[in-house]
Amino acid sequence: MADQAVRMQALINDLLTLSRLEGSPLPDFTELVDLRALMVQCEAEARALSRMLHPSDDRPQRLTFAQLPGLALVGAPGEVRSAISNVVNNAVRYTPTGGAIDVRWHILPGGGARLDVTDTGTGIPPEHLSRLGERFYRVDRSRSRESGGTGLGLAITKHVVQRHGGELQISSALGQGSCFSLLFPAQRVR
DSSP states (O other): OHHHHHHHHHHHHHHHHHHHHHHSOOOOSSOEEOHHHHHHHHHHHHHHHHHHHSTTOSSOOEEEEOOOOSOOEESOHHHHHHHHHHHHHHHHHHSOTTOEEEEEEEEOTTSOEEEEEEEOSSOOOHHHHTTTTSTTOOSOGGGHHHHOOOSOHHHHHHHHHHHTTOEEEEEEETTTEEEEEEEEOGGGBO
């Protein structure tokens, strides 16, 4: 019962987050997101999750967080943190023991920025890619309880990125892994 109560609380929190995102005005351009601190926090969270999911494995996951290039984002810090945390933690959850996860920011031509979270997980069948980001959509329904997710993380991520004028892009190859990219437009990058 305690496990079910925790799952229900997570579901309620994610539904409230989505509701707030849909019902609030777009983030303005007055608040700077401290990406350096945010990425340190996301890395610590991902490493802790990896140790929890693979406690006694002799082949731990390899997590690489590349050095942040000189950039900052303008927007809602809590929203951006939620979006980045969702894609990084999903990579940890769905990458098997011994797999690798690479988290890297890129400055794009024209001044935009892109965060790539690449993993060597099992990959996602092509017929599912267009539906990722829909509420409660899962590629493999049998894994929903064991992954600990609510089925709303990518929907939240997609909403956050779109609210910041950006786009969530997903590419994947079965047996090779996936790349989740958060693209932010130049007007949000400093």
